[in-house]
Each structure stands twice: as structure tokens, then as C-alpha cells.
Amino acid sequence: MCGIVGYVGSKEIGTRLIEGLKRLEYRGYDSSGLSIIENKQIQHTKRVGRVKALDAALPKNYLKARTGICHTRWATHGDVTEKNAHPHISSDQRFALVHNGVIENYLQIKQFLESKNYTFASDTDSEAIVNLIAYHFEKELEAPDSNRFLESVRKALLHLEGTFGIAVISKDYPDEMICARRGSPLIIGVGKNEHLIASDVNALTHCTQNVVYLNDNEIVHLTAEDFSISTISKVSVNAVIQTVDWDTSDAELGDFQHFMEKEIFEQPAALKNGMRGRFSDDGSTAFFGGLNIQPQELSQIDRIIFIACGTAWHACLIAEYLIERFARIPVEVEYASEFRYRNAPLDKNSLVIAISQSGETIDSLSALKEAKRKGYKTLSINNSVGSSIARECDGGIYQHAGPEIGVASTKAFTSQVMLCAMLALYLGRLRNLSYTDGCNIVKALKGLPKLVEKTLESKDIIQKVAKKYAHYEDCLFLGRQLMFPIALEGALKLKEISYIHAEGYPAAEMKHGPIALISEKCPSVFLTTNGEMFQKSMANIKEIKARKGKVICIASQDCELPEDAIDDLIQVPEAHEIIQPILMSIPVQLLSYYIALERGCDVDKPRNLAKSVTVE
Numbered sequence: 001m002c003g004i005v006g007y008v009g010s011k012e013i014g015t016r017l018i019e020g021l022k023r024l025e026y027r028g029y030d031s032s033g034l035s036i037i038e039n040k041q042i043q044h045t046k047r048v049g050r051v052k053a054l055d056a057a058l059p060k061n062y063l064k065a066r067t068g069i070c071h072t073r074w075a076t077h078g079d080v081t082e083k084n085a086h087p088h089i090s091s092d093q094r095f096a097l098v099h100n101g102v103i104e105n106y107l108q109i110k111q112f113l114e115s116k117n118y119t120f121a122s123d124t125d126s127e128a129i130v131n132l133i134a135y136h137f138e139k140e141l142e143a144p145d146s147n148r149f150l151e152s153v154r155k156a157l158l159h160l161e162g163t164f165g166i167a168v169i170s171k172d173y174p175d176e177m178i179c180a181r182r183g184s185p186l187i188i189g190v191g192k193n194e195h196l197i198a199s200d201v202n203a204l205t206h207c208t209q210n211v212v213y214l215n216d217n218e219i220v221h222l223t224a225e226d227f228s229i230s231t232i233s234k235v236s237v238n239a240v241i242q243t244v245d246w247d248t249s250d251a252e253l254g255d256f257q258h259f260m261e262k263e264i265f266e267q268p269a270a271l272k273n274g275m276r277g278r279f280s281d282d283g284s285t286a287f288f289g290g291l292n293i294q295p296q297e298l299s300q301i302d303r304i305i306f307i308a309c310g311t312a313w314h315a316c317l318i319a320e321y322l323i324e325r326f327a328r329i330p331v332e333v334e335y336a337s338e339f340r341y342r343n344a345p346l347d348k349n350s351l352v353i354a355i356s357q358s359g360e361t362i363d364s365l366s367a368l369k370e371a372k373r374k375g376y377k378t379l380s381i382n383n384s385v386g387s388s389i390a391r392e393c394d395g396g397i398y399q400h401a402g403p404e405i406g407v408a409s410t411k412a413f414t415s416q417v418m419l420c421a422m423l424a425l426y427l428g429r430l431r432n433l434s435y436t437d438g439c440n441i442v443k444a445l446k447g448l449p450k451l452v453e454k455t456l457e458s459k460d461i462i463q464k465v466a467k468k469y470a471h472y473e474d475c476l477f478l479g480r481q482l483m484f485p486i487a488l489e490g491a492l493k494l495k496e497i498s499y500i501h502a503e504g505y506p507a508a509e510m511k512h513g514p515i516a517l518i519s520e521k522c523p524s525v526f527l528t529t530n531g532e533m534f535q536k537s538m539a540n541i542k543e544i545k546a547r548k549g550k551v552i553c554i555a556s557q558d559c560e561l562p563e564d565a566i567d568d569l570i571q572v573p574e575a576h577e578i579i580q581p582i583l584m585s586i587p588v589q590l591l592s593y594y595i596a597l598e599r600g601c602d603v604d605k606p607r608n609l610a611k612s613v614t615v616e
């Protein structure tokens with residue numbers, strides 16, 4: 001949520017900052033702003049709305065500057081207005097600051113600073129930080145001039161409660177930038193005679209592939225030639241430069257209209273990347289290089305707790321079905337936001353697994369920290385190398401799905417589900433899953449990318465169905481067993497990008513309440529395969545039809561559906577049950593996408609949302 005990019009270097013900030021900001025827009029997009037230093041003065045421009053509005057408003061001289069910070073905002077404190085947009089300028093006009101995160105004690109700080117005659121122009125918590133820096137700068141008179149900027153930021157940070165990723169520039173230090181993080185990601189981009197800072201690696205790859213991930217409570221001083229990291233409590237830190245393996249084009253639209261569309265169609269490749277090199281030579285199991293837990297230890301695990309939010313939480317529900325079925329280990333799935341405060345009693349041999357695309361979701365990160373604090377082994381499945389969650393847990397599985405820019409998660413979800421299936425296989429083979437069953441599952445997984453390609457071929461049929469149903473304002477998604485999490489995911493996709501009210505239920509639950517919603521005005525999307533639940537699903541469909549509800553059925557090809565039972569049919573290839581949830585996800589993604597398109601919604605930037613929720 002919110003995006004930061006900063007630059008200090010020998011080149012003009014030109015498109016470097018704005019391009020970076022555009023690449024971050026998916027992190028928050030209600031307003032944006034940019035500050036530079038010119039003639040020893042801080043200049044800034046802010047605009048409500050998208051980055052293109054800011055870009056159009058920027059005076060030409062800005063782009064020639066060599067030091068600058070910019071920000072795209074997802075409002076937490078204060079309305080969406082120019083005065084609340086970042087950067088914020090200290091009331092003595094000496095500093096400009098961009099901030100991600102939430103400062104919990106900002107009101108106390110603000111009151112204190114007001115008593116010292118600092119003034120405030122916005123309703124944000126962030127402005128308290130920049131004025132506090134100005135206050136400490138005044139107090140740091142004895143510090144050598146070269147250190148005064150850094151030391152005043154450091155002193156200010158010591159007083160903050162909450163989370164922050166900040167970048168600060170000062171009119172008195174026009175060739176320097178100070179940045180720091182606690183609970184909100186920041187990454188240094190290391191270039192030749194230039195350094196960048198960003199809250200997301202996406203905003204750096206158009207300039208450099210060399211990056212340093214800052215840790216919590218670290219502060220960095222950057223110039224064009226150099227940078228040095230220390231902790232906020234003044235212990236110096238050795239920087240580890242890593243190379244990002246993302247291609248610049250991974251974060252570009254290419255021939256697609258939207259990132260969501262691009263990412264839906266990238267799924268065969270994303271799945272292939274996620275399974276590459278992860279099957280055993282005997283073809284009966286999967287393995288993962290980074291688990292950092294020995295098989296003997298894993299076979300002692302008697303309970304797994306999955307923690308996640310949103311779409312990733314739906315992937316956990318599928319993990320629950322698959323791990324319990326194939327590995328016979330009891331699994332619980334928790335909303336990270338609930339787990340972190342619930343003080344759940346865990347057993348000695350419990351394993352906690354967080355699933356997170358971004359690796360930065362604050363609730364998932366905090367829940368993971370809580371589990372670690374209690375001494376449990378922790379793993380993660382995540383898509384962002386070097387992310388906070390990846391670094392916090394004992395080991396994990398990277399998704400290698402490539403950057404996901406569309407706010408609605410698609411390829412990250414199916415890749416998470418596939419890795420959960422592979423984990424179920426691995427854990428199953430450590431226990432009682434037979435060699436033959438293992439081989440069958442491996443075969444099914446290897447065939448998955450091709451089957452996803454085949455499923456994507458139904459896009460025209462799905463688009464036609466979407467046109468027919470785009471005007472409805474309510475919709476139910478129903479399915480049983482493994483289809484239930486996909487029903488939840490389908491409902492989430494539809495509501496988040498098309499603003500249609502949608503609910504997902506296990507189909508049998510319908511009779512316990514939701515059936516009251518069924519009418520000509522509320523269609524149902526029913527997901528079914530030809531498994532053991534097929535006949536029961538047919539009975540549920542008939543109950544809907546008996547109440548004049550329209551039924552869009554997403555079914556595997558081997559289902560024999562009575563003609564009068566459904567209104568529209570979308571077929572997916574028949575497959576091993578372990579990969580069926582992934583194949584079923586494709587039509588629900590496409591259906592939501594085309595319905596949103598039909599309704600003229602901004603698919604990649606749905607209202608009120610942002611990618612990666614880094615505030616509670």
C-alpha cells in the first residue's frame with residue numbers, strides 16, 4: 001500500500017522517478033506527488049488521482065533534478081486531497097519526506113511539535129515525522145555538519161511507534177537522501193553513480209538489477225557514489241547486494257489490455273516455473289530446496305497451521321483438503337489477522353506456514369512473527385524473493401510466478417495452489433502415500449500447464465457468458481469439497497473488480513440461509529467435477545432451478561449434466577483431482593475479468609484497493 005521511489009545520482013531524475021512511480025501505482029493510486037531540490041529550495045508537486053495526472057503537471061525543470069523523492073498514496077489518515085498527498089514538507093521548509101506505514105503515536109508527537117511552533121498542513125500521521133526530523137535537526141547543533149542530517153532522522157525515528165518506510169531529502173544536503181524502515185519494505189537500487197530507493201523492487205528494475213533489501217530498524221544514507229547502512233541504534237550493517245532475476249518486460253503490459261489479463265494468460269508459464277526442478281528422479285514425489293527442515297523432522301509434524309489473507313487464504317483452504325487427504329496430517333487454516341491476536345494454543349510438533357504473494361502483508365508477517373516468538377517452526381510460500389515474510393520464516397518455497405501487478409491475484413493464486421499440492425505430495429510420500437499414487441500425482445502436475453493452456457482456450461465462450469450476466473448486482477458461487485475454496489475465490493474476484501455483490505458457499509450450506517437470496521435476480525455460478533460429490537451437486541443445482549435462479553455451471557468435461565439443469569455451461573478438461581482446483585480457477589478469473597470489462601470497471605486498479613496490504 002502506497003509506493004515510494006527516491007533517487008540520488010549523477011543522472012537527471014527524468015523518467016527514472018516517474019517510470020518507477022508508474023510501476024508502483026498498483027500499490028495505491030488515490031494521489032501522488034514528487035519533490036526535488038533546486039537552488040537550495042525544496043519544490044514539490046502533488047495531484048489527486050493517478051500518476052499520469054502528476055506527470056502532466058510536473059514543471060519541466062523538475063525532471064532535470066538529480067535528487068528527488070516521490071510517492072503514490074493509498075489513504076490511511078486523512079482524505080484523498082493534495083494537502084494529504086506525499087511528499088510532506090517540514091514547516092521550516094528544510095525537509096521533504098515520503099512515508100509508507102502508520103505512525104500510532106503521531107497525535108502526541110504533533111501536539112508536542114505544535115507546542116514548539118511547528119505547524120501542520122495535512123491530516124496525515126506522516127507529517128509528524130518530517131517535523132520531528134526538523135525539530136531534531138535544530139537540536140543537533142553540536143553534530144558535525146556532515147552527520148547532522150542523518151543524526152536528526154535517526155533521533156526522530158527513535159520516538160516513532162508504528163510502522164514506517166521513509167525517504168527524506170533536505171534542501172541543505174541536496175546530494176543526499178536518508179531512508180529507513182520498520183515493518184514497511186524498502187529496497188536500495190545500486191547503480192553506477194546513482195542510487196535509488198523503492199518500496200517495491202518493480203520500481204527499480206528499469207534502472208538496475210542490483211538491489212539491497214533493508215531490514216527492519218535499518219537506516220541508510222545515500223549519495224550518488226555511495227551508501228551506508230546502520231541500525232537506528234547506530235550499529236553499522238554490511239550490505240548484501242543481490243541480483244533481481246526479473247526481466248523489465250515482466251512488469252510491462254505488452255500486447256495485453258490489462259495486467260490481470262496478462263497474468264491470467266501467463267499461468268501456464270508461471271506454473272511451469274514453480275515446478276521446475278522440484279520433482280524427484282524416481283518420479284514419485286516433489287522436493288523443495290529451501291525448506292530448511294529435515295525429512296525426519298517433517299515426518300514428526302502432527303499439525304499444520306496455515307496463515308494468510310484474502311486470496312492466499314483461499315489457497316490455504318485447498319492445502320487443507322489436499323494435505324489432510326494425501327498426507328493425513330491435520331491442518332487448520334487461520335486468517336492471519338485473527339491468528340496474530342488470538343493467542344491460539346499450539347502443540348509441540350505444530351508447523352506454521354504463511355502463504356503470501358507479496359511477502360509483505362502486515363497481518364501475515366505479524367502472525368508469522370507471533371508463531372516464531374512462541375518457538376514454532378515456520379515456513380512460507382511466497383512470490384517475492386527477499387520479502388519480509390521470506391526473510392522472517394525458517395524456510396520456504398518461492399513461487400517463481402514472476403511479478404504480479406494486477407491488484408486481483410490470479411497467477412499467484414494458482415501457483416500457490418500448485419505448490420500446496422506439491423507439498424501435500426511431498427508430505428504424503430514421507431508418510432503413507434504409495435509410490436504409484438505419488439507417480440500419478442507427479443504425472444498430473446507435469447501435465448498441468450498444458451491443461452491450463454487448453455482451459456484458457458474457452459475465453460470466447462466465457463466472454464459471451466460474461467456479457468449475458470454483467471448487469472446482475474448479486475451472484476452466488478457454490479461448490480463442494482475442493483470446489484468450495486474456488487467458489488470463495490470466484491466470489492472475491494468478482495466483487496473486487498466488478499463491484500457486484502458476490503458470496504461463496506459450500507453448496508450444501510445453501511439450504512441453511514443463502515437459498516433465501518435465490519431468485520431471477522441472483523444467478524449462481526456452480527462449480528462441479530465428476531467426483532464423489534457430483535450427484536449431490538446436481539441435487540443442489542436443481543434446488544436453485546426450482547427457485548428460478550439462473551445457473552452458470554463450470555464443470556469438468558466428463559460431467560453429464562441434465563440439459564434443463566443449467567443455463568450456461570463452461571467446461572474445463574477432466575483431470576486428476578489434485579489439479580482440478582487450478583483448472584477450475586481459470587474460468588472464474590476470466591468470468592470476473594470479462595464482467596468487469598463489460599461494466600467499464602478499472603480492472604487493474606479497483607476502487608479502494610491496492611496491492612499488498614502493509615497496514616493493519
Ligand code: F6R
Nearest residue numbers: 310311312356357358361408409
Ligand atoms: C485478492 C488479493 C488479496 C490478496 C491478500 C493477500 O485478489 O489479491 O486478497 O490475496 O491481500 O496478499 P498477499 O498474498 O500478498 O499476502
